[in-house]
Amino acid sequence: MTSDFYCDEVLNGRTSVDVVAETEDILAYHHTRPFWPVHIVVIPKSHVPSLTDLGDADDGLLHRLLAVVRQVAAGVEREHGAARVLTNLGRYQDSKHLHFHVNSGEPLR
Numbered sequence: 001m002t003s004d005f006y007c008d009e010v011l012n013g014r015t016s017v018d019v020v021a022e023t024e025d026i027l028a029y030h031h032t033r034p035f036w037p038v039h040i041v042v043i044p045k046s047h048v049p050s051l052t053d054l055g056d057a058d059d060g061l062l063h064r065l066l067a068v069v070r071q072v073a074a075g076v077e078r079e080h081g082a083a084r085v086l087t088n089l090g091r092y093q094d095s096k097h098l099h100f101h102v103n104s105g106e107p108l109r
């Protein structure tokens with residue numbers, strides 16, 4: 001496994017994904033190996049290390065990212081009646097590229 005699945009696999013097209021929403025600088029897609037029955041990942045298309053380390057990103061990008069997170073989460077909440085939104089930090093963060101998980105249902109594993 002790479003430490004940045006998003007830059008190394010998704011954003012360069014090596015791994016194809018099922019897109020849920022996309023803007024000029026944000027991508028939301030169904031997780032390729034879901035942990036929950038509904039599992040969507042929302043990422044910036046440019047490299048941003050984490051929520052607590054925005055790197056070169058500005059607040060505008062974070063705002064646009066959260067706008068997509070809200071839109072995707074609202075859709076999941078509407079369709080399934082409940083949703084979780086989470087992002088991991090430090091050693092909990094497997095891929096060192098800021099990503100929000102939007103999920104619903106009981107864990108698959």
Ligand SMILES: [Zn+2]
Pocket residue numbers: 004006007008046047048096097
């Ligand atoms: Zn990256």
